[in-house]
Amino acid sequence: MKKNWFWLIILILAGTALRLAWLDRQSLWYDEGVTWMLSQMPLTELIKWTAADIQPPLYYLIIWINDIIFSDSEWALRVPSVFFGILTIPLIYTLGRRLSSIHPLSHQPSNQLTSQPTHPNSSFFILHSPFSFLAAFFFTLSPLMIYYSQEARMYTLLTFEATLAGYLLLKILHPTIKETQDSNRLKTRLLNPLLYAVVSAMALYTHYFAAFLLVAHALYALFVLWQSEASRSKLLPLLLAFGGSVLLFAPWLPILLARLGDDPSYWPGALKLNEAIRKVAITFIAGETVIEQIGWWLTLAFLTLIVLSFICLLIPNQPTSPSHPNSSFIFHLSSLFLTLWLFIPLVLILTLSYQSPKFNPRYALLAWPALALLLAQLLTNLITRPYSLRVTFYAARLLFVLSIVFFLAVSSFSLFNWFNDPRFSKDDFQALAQFVKERKAPDETVLLSSGHFFPVWAYYYGWDGWTPLPWMLRLDVDQVTTLPMAQTIAEAVEGQAGVWLVTWQDEVIDPTGVVPFWLDRIGERRHDAGDFWGVGLEHWQLNPHHFDRLHDNPIQREAQLNFADQIELLGYTQLNDSELVLFWRPKQPLPDDLVFNFDLTDADGFSWSRQPLTGRLGSDVYPPSRWPVGETVITHHQLPWQIGTPPGLYIAEVELGAVAPPPGASTATAAGDFSGWDILDAQGRPQR
Template identity: 35%
Template sequence: MDTVPYKAHRLPLVALLLLAFFLATFRLDGQSLWYDEGVTAQVAQQGIAELTRWTAGDIQPPLYYYVVAAFGQLAGWSEWALRLPSAWFATVTTALMAALALRLANSARVALLAALFTALHPLVLYYGQEARMYAQLTALAVLAGYLLVRLAGSDNPPRWLWPAFVATATAAVYTHYFALFLLLGLATAYLFDVWRWQPASLRRRKSVSLLTAGLAVLLFYTPWLAALFGQLRGDRSYWTGALKVQEALLDVALAFTGGESVLERIGVWLLVGYALVTLLAIVRLWRGGETGRRVLLYAALWLLAPVIAVLLLAVAVPKFNARYVMVALPGLLLLWAGGLGITPTARAVSKPAARPAVVDTAAILFLVVGFAYATSGWFFNPAFSKDQWRQLVDFLRPRITETEKVVLVSGHAWPVWNYYAPDLDPVRLPELEILDVDAVLDFEVTGPPLQQAFADETGLRGAWLVNWQDEVVDPNGIVPVQLELSGREKGQSAEFFGLGLRRFTGLRPYRFVDAPPVEFPLDVTFGDMVKLVGYKPVNNGDLLLFWQRAPGAAASDADLHFALSSFTNDGAPLAVAPDRRLAGYTYPFARWQPGEIVTAHIKAVDWLGSAEPQPGQYGFTLRVYDAGDPAATPLTTGDGSQEVRVEAIDVTID
């Protein structure tokens, strides 16, 4: 297939490439690395053998890490250097999108629009500024698509094209597993293309060539198949449950239009405009003759195949994020560029009507302004910050003393912590390399390492607790309870985006406990489902309740809550605590294990009604109910009561 002369459009294309690179590198190190980028920094600095071993146990293949490792040897390991490969790939994607659009649509206007939309798209920009594999994956995907389109449209393609496609496709699947889904979509489009628009004499030969190329990619990927299937079986970095497909599709739509930097309530309204532009582009392409429909074929399968495949996988393995289908985004960009850029001549219709230039211009302006709005949020709106590890460490350094130690929850965040504070060796709770949602902290797990870290001979008497993803590994707040039992919170807490920092002093190792510190046993069972083992008042006024699934109770998805009211020594009502789940919000009753004693931490302000409680004698009443029951009928105890009453106990405030 011949292409239109392109010389007159080289200067605008160069300008768009410069714009893409400028945007991708603008404030490239303005934000802190977050956890995933910290993992990149850690893995890339390992030797090749260790890097390969680590990625075989991770959820991503190794090629991207090899690229960053090689570049890091030249440019160093600064935030800017770690992210520069992604910025480069984002720029390359812009150029490749122009080449792909030109090859498919035979239109310089379509090519320039494809480059414009890619250069400005907020999701391309976001991952072009992140030290992760998604920008590299997208560039390889577009290159694979370009090569396949060229192979489909050429009667006698150069001999190097098929090997180049095999190499690119292999590189893509070694960058991210989900590249496979795009390759299947592209292969389907290729076959439709060949059998619909190519001469009969070429169809069989081209189909056999595609099959041979696919087998070659599979052969080259064989060494990594064991790691792939091992991760599908053993990945414990997500909670089990059912995928909410509607929510997942909304996440994809928001990401593919506003990136990661538009508030959802605004993005949902903007989706109306994006939907109208998309519908307009589809109609334009459908009415655009063979060229338009060929563009529509590739764009639609490019967009839909990865999204559908990943969602189907997520039904079985309910782990999903819109970035997992970023490889489908070029399909949408191609659809927009083709639909808004194909000229009447290129549509090859018999009686082309005058092009409604105003409508097309308005659609293009809507996309450009929408992208600019999202991009401004990414650059300048603190609501879209990455987790602020760098800022936390900068705050901590002048304040931490020689007698204090960092306690890091969750411990698997060590890579990003080590990047910014390699000299501040933390206590990691739990000590994991990769997140495991089943590794929920309790007193048995946290007591021994805390006792060892703050043993008398260490001279350490204070701790700075750094919380990140604590709602996953410490949903019941066991670590702060341990630190409060051992010492006292000093009141120098600080909040950073995505992170929490709390200071505790006066720690003594013998006060850390390795079993639930039940001070007052109760042994009250509610509804033959859950047992209140006992409770303990803490010396800062907080209250600990200890629960256990009733022995012999069947597994249940009941969403058990409790309601607690307190009273003074003379029986006068004092406070009504907010109703809540029996333990942490992210640790519902359905997740409890048989025999496990689960802790509920109730703040003094909730059950005593004051942020500065006074010492005294206080009691409480407590009832348990299923929040899924519209009537909220209390579960009865063994004696038929609907609540348990604990008479006034001494509450001391140190």
């Protein structure tokens, strides 16, 4: 026992070192900036914010208290995540020992926290002493768990709560003989359910997806009650446990119900399940800091080792005696518990996300400990099961060694990327803000596009001297920047000689480049803004004599071309020799894909384009189907001049239309036929 605790302490120390390593080296990113902002609010304002948000308040309350104790540095904001990540290491070890006490479909309690196989040739899914250590080992060195232990978000807290809730549920359902014979048995029977209720409610107050964990727990409890001869004695504790968690969460339940389906931070649509499952597999095995293509091959290789290990355990042994029959598989309750824990939350999260495809594998992190425990369970049985054939004996040990070595290699590779490869760094708001501070003149201002990332900007830059475009407390994909934003820009640049434009997720909020368009109209780009990871920065020198353009019609030359009574081309503005801005106004809802053909010719019809420009109108995140009917939308186009094109006036020929699906296809593809739309006159007659 002392030896086991010695190695556990080694794991805890290693996990602590890895989670504290370079904790404050990287910039906070957007979500962490929101965490900081909430920690600065009065408590009542914090509660109001979370009530209107998609995250409940418990984690933010912890950060609020943490800010009082440790201040608001990057290190201080992230250290609670480190703390809960470290706490989960001994907890998952303890949970593993509790799982080891469960016998295969046994109705009798165990008298110890490790058990030996019922018979030597039937040891599959019967747990042994290395199991708990292996589970803690996987958790300690998991690049995914280390990554989120260094982020000022609620995910390690949620993982800790999920693990603790699982442990308490097992104590309720599978007490040891010692626990059943305890003189304070009645007190224990009440204490564990109450603790479970508190921890489960805390998980719900940390993240709403904890509800899916409770579904998995409820299914497992129902199965145990169905199998157990003493189901009546367990019914009351279970009612206290699950009913108590619901009662404790009940005050917040109306807020949750009001928020269901109300998440404006993503577009409606359908989740691509195959891509989501692939991403979950890569993230759970290789972490967040591998290139997806490499991570997929690493994941397939690791899964191959797991499948081979599983097959090895399924190979039957020769019976050694009539009392030891030829049986290599015994179903174990612990395996059911872990399988439900792993898959039920994941399936329900994917189901919930299917119609609103905002999904990230981190949403399922509460299920990751189950994966570590299942892997530990599989590998433990691989080396502890007796084998009658020498070849299977050595094959099992080879697979065990290969699995451990492969895990260590993948973990080392992913952690090396995290600590050393700038491609996996967080968006560098810190360096950009410092750059602007050092170079911004007193008569210059800062604009933020999109404005929702203001919390992390305020953390590094301060609260003065900048304007969000648009002002929004949270990301709302429907608040797309339109041409009337000129009024806000005019107020922000009044009396200023220059502008620094900081861009992050501007492709979502300003997908048509409205803000750069207006700044180009009133100033000149300086091209001295530097390059920063994940965040954009541009600098304009303003011309005060052009400020009136912010109040004028932005169209230099009007056209009023009606394409098939679907959309109007109102006109264009040429910003410079190489960039043209077209102004469109939809007359009806448009399809996702509109094909745009563009050519430059002279008066004699000779083309001066390097090649005719053909492409899709709009962008992936803002296709024509999202353009509001009756509102003006701009598109930017680079003019494809031939080298040596002489100065003069040229004709821009514009063709617009749709691509019809090829026969048998449900959607348009490049293989379909292009169908150009007629230009109609005022009476609706085709002109050309």
